[in-house]
Amino acid sequence: MARPNSGEELGRISGYRLTGVLGQGGQGTVYRAEDASGHEVAVKVLNDRMSDDAEERRRFFRQVDLARRVAPFCTARVLDMGMHDDRPYIVSEYVRGESLERAVRQDGPRAGGGLDRLAVATATALTAIHRAGVVHRDFKPANVILGPEGPVVIDFGISRVLDHVPTQSGALGTPGYVAPEQLSGDQAGPAADVFSWAATMVFAATGRRPFGGASVPSVIHALLYEEPDLTGVPEPLRSLVAACLDKRPERRPAADDLVRTLTGGGTRTLEVAEPAARVRVPLRAILAVVVAVAVGAAVVVWPRGEPRGGPEAARTGLATGTATGPVTGSGLAGSGVEIGRPLAGHANDVRAAAIGVLNGVPAALTGSDDETARVWDLRTSQPMGKPLIGHTEWVRGVVLDQLDGVPVALTASDDDTARVWDLGGGGGSRTLRGHTGDVKAIATGRIGGLHVAVTASADRTARVWDLRTGKPVGSPLTGHTAAVWAVAAGQVGGAPIAVTAGDDGTVRLWDLGTGKAIGEPMTGHTGWVRSVAMGTLEGRPVAVTGGEDMTVRVWDLTTRTQAGAPLAGHTGAVWSVAMTNLNGRAVAVSGSEDKTARTWDLATGKAMGAPFAKHSDAIWSVAAGLVDGRPVAVSGSRDQTARAWSLGSGS
Incomplete structure (x- = not known):
C-alpha cells in the first residue's frame, strides 16, 4: 500500500479529517483519515456521481449495509457510508501493511507455513463475507493486505455496490483473477469468489497468475478456454486450487469447504450426493478450527436416498x-x-x-x-x-x-x-x-x-x-x-x-x-x-x-x-x-x-x-x-x- 501523503489541506468528508492519499484506481480514491475520536480509518470515495434518484441511493446504502454485517475475521470492517458532493463514500477499518501483490513482487512468492497461513486466513475471510450474504467479486492480490496481525481482505462488496452507481469504469473485476462466468455476463455468486481466491493463491505461491498472456484479450482467452498453469504450487494446496479453478461454478468447493480442508478437516464431505446437497459447516465451527481449539466432534452423513430415521x-x-x-x-x-x-x-x-x-x-x-x-x-x-x-x-x-x-x-x-x-x-x-x-x-x-x-x-x-x-x-x-x-x-x-x-x-x-x-x-x-x-x-x-x-x-x-x-x-x-x-x-x-x-x-x-x-x-x-x-x-x-x-x- 502506498505511503500516505500528510497534510491538513486535504480537508474533510463528513466527520472524517483526511490526512493522506492511500491510493487511486478505476473505482475511486482511498484516503487515510481520522474519525472524531482520532482513530485512523480508510475512506474510499467512488469516482462516479450518483443520481438524485432516491431508490438508487437506497439500494446503494443497502448493499453497503450488507458489507457491514461481515464478521471481522480476517477482513477490514466496514464502519460507515454516505454521500459527498453526490459521490458515494465508504469508511472502513484502516489496516497498515503492504498488499499481497506488492509484497510478492518485491520479496518473492510465499512458501511453507507463510503460504499455509495466508490460504487459511483468506479462505476464512471469504467464508465470513459469504456468510453475511455478500459476494466480493473482485478478490485479488491487491485486495489482500498483509497487516501486522495477519492477512486482511479489503474491498468486499464494493463491486456489488458499483452496480447501483452509473459508473463508466464498470464492476467486472480484474482480468486474470475474475471467474469465467463474470466474463460471460452470467450471475456471479460465491463460487466466483472461490475461483478468484484460487487464482490469488497461485500468484502468492509462484509470483504469476494461473492464466497467462501478453495482453488482456489473451489472458481472457486463456481463462475461458485453457487449463491453469499450476507449476510451482505445492501439494496439497495445488489439488485444492485445481478444484477451485474449474470453469463450471457448480463444481467448485464452497469457501467453508476450503477452510475445513486447509485446516485438516478432510475432503470426504466436500460434496454429498450432488453439488446442491453440499454440507455447510457453521462459521463458529470453522473459526474454532482456525484458532486450534482442541475439541473432538463427530459428523454424521445420512446415506444417500434414505431419510433420517x-x-x-x-x-x-x-x-x-x-x-x-x-x-x-x-x-x-x-x-x-x-x-x-x-x-x-x-x-x-x-x-x-x-x-x-x-x-x-x-x-x-x-x-x-x-x-x-x-x-x-x-x-x-x-x-x-x-x-x-x-x-x-x-x-x-x-x-x-x-x-x-x-x-x-x-x-x-x-x-x-x-x-x-x-x-x-x-x-x-x-x-x-x-x-x-x-x-x-x-x-x-x-x-x-x-x-x-x-x-x-x-x-x-x-x-x-x-x-x-x-x-x-x-x-x-x-x-x-x-x-x-x-x-x-x-x-x-x-x-x-x-x-x-x-x-x-x-x-x-x-x-x-x-x-x-x-x-x-x-x-x-x-x-x-x-x-x-x-x-x-x-x-x-x-x-x-x-x-x-x-x-x-x-x-x-x-x-x-x-x-x-x-x-x-x-x-x-x-x-x-x-x-x-x-x-x-x-x-x-x-x-x-x-x-x-x-x-x-x-x-x-x-x-x-x-x-x-x-x-x-x-x-x-x-x-x-x-x-x-x-x-x-x-x-x-x-x-x-x-x-x-x-x-x-x-x-
Whole structure:
C-alpha cells in the first residue's frame, strides 16, 4: 500500500479529517483519515456521481449495509457510508501493511507455513463475507493486505455496490483473477469468489497468475478456454486450487469447504450426493478450527436416498430426525419436532417460504437473497428441478398456486418486479412490471372468475394483476404512508378483499372489486408491521400480523378491531406469520429475529408447545400447510436454510 501523503489541506468528508492519499484506481480514491475520536480509518470515495434518484441511493446504502454485517475475521470492517458532493463514500477499518501483490513482487512468492497461513486466513475471510450474504467479486492480490496481525481482505462488496452507481469504469473485476462466468455476463455468486481466491493463491505461491498472456484479450482467452498453469504450487494446496479453478461454478468447493480442508478437516464431505446437497459447516465451527481449539466432534452423513430415521421414516413418507424426538403412533411427531433434513442450497438468507402440492408431491417454495427461488420435495428434503433464476435482487415473497390447472410459482423481488413461473413443464416466466420500488410481498386470490395476484411494494402501494395476461387490474391501492411489506388476499362476506401492512405501523383492508379502502386503518402495533396472514377464528374472518414490537396480533376483519390481547413471547421482532387449522382449531405460526418460531392457539391466545429453535439465526419467513395430510410449518432463516417441522396432530 502506498505511503500516505500528510497534510491538513486535504480537508474533510463528513466527520472524517483526511490526512493522506492511500491510493487511486478505476473505482475511486482511498484516503487515510481520522474519525472524531482520532482513530485512523480508510475512506474510499467512488469516482462516479450518483443520481438524485432516491431508490438508487437506497439500494446503494443497502448493499453497503450488507458489507457491514461481515464478521471481522480476517477482513477490514466496514464502519460507515454516505454521500459527498453526490459521490458515494465508504469508511472502513484502516489496516497498515503492504498488499499481497506488492509484497510478492518485491520479496518473492510465499512458501511453507507463510503460504499455509495466508490460504487459511483468506479462505476464512471469504467464508465470513459469504456468510453475511455478500459476494466480493473482485478478490485479488491487491485486495489482500498483509497487516501486522495477519492477512486482511479489503474491498468486499464494493463491486456489488458499483452496480447501483452509473459508473463508466464498470464492476467486472480484474482480468486474470475474475471467474469465467463474470466474463460471460452470467450471475456471479460465491463460487466466483472461490475461483478468484484460487487464482490469488497461485500468484502468492509462484509470483504469476494461473492464466497467462501478453495482453488482456489473451489472458481472457486463456481463462475461458485453457487449463491453469499450476507449476510451482505445492501439494496439497495445488489439488485444492485445481478444484477451485474449474470453469463450471457448480463444481467448485464452497469457501467453508476450503477452510475445513486447509485446516485438516478432510475432503470426504466436500460434496454429498450432488453439488446442491453440499454440507455447510457453521462459521463458529470453522473459526474454532482456525484458532486450534482442541475439541473432538463427530459428523454424521445420512446415506444417500434414505431419510433420517431409517426404514420406518421411509415408510411414513416423511424423513424424521432421530435427535428430535419419537414418532407417535399415528406417524406424526409432536409439535415443534423437525421433519427431515434442512432445505440447504441457497447461498444467502431465505426470505420467503410457501407450502403447496406439485404434481402430487407436497412441496415448499423458498425465496432468497441469492436472487433465486427454489422448489423442494418435503418428503425427501431434496430440491425439485432447477432454481428459478431471473430476478436481479433479493426474492422477498413467494406463492405456490395453479393457473388454469397448471402449477405455478409466484415470486416478488427487490428488483421492483414480480414473476409468474410455469412449473408444469412448459418452463418460462411472465414478469409483472409497474411498481417503482421493491416488491416486498405477493398473494393470490380471485375477483369473480378472474385469477389475480396482489403485490405490496416499497413504493407505498399495493397492485392487483391478472395472472393470465400479466396486466394490472384497476388502479394501485394507495393510502399507506411508508413501504408496504405484507399482503394477504381472501374473502369477507363473499367479497374479494386484501389486507396489507407496512412500515407506517398500520394494517389496512381493501375491497378488490372496487380498489377502495374499507374503513380506517387498524392500529395497535408499535413500530413497523412486516407480515400478515388471513384465516378464520370461530367462524369470523381474521387477519394475523407480526411486528417490530415483538408481538403477534389478531384482527377481526368484520369489525376491523383487534381481537383479544397481543400474543407475546418472542424476544425479537416478528418478521413473518402464517395461519392454518388443526382439527377445527385456528392456529398461527410466527417467526422472529430471536431465532425461534412459535405456534399459537388463537382461541386461547396461548402458545402451543415449545418454540421451534433449530435455526442458528433470525427467522425471516414461515408458512403452514399439509404434508400427506399432516400439519407442518416451514421456516426460512438468515442461516441460509429452510426447515420443516411438525405442528402436532391438532387434537
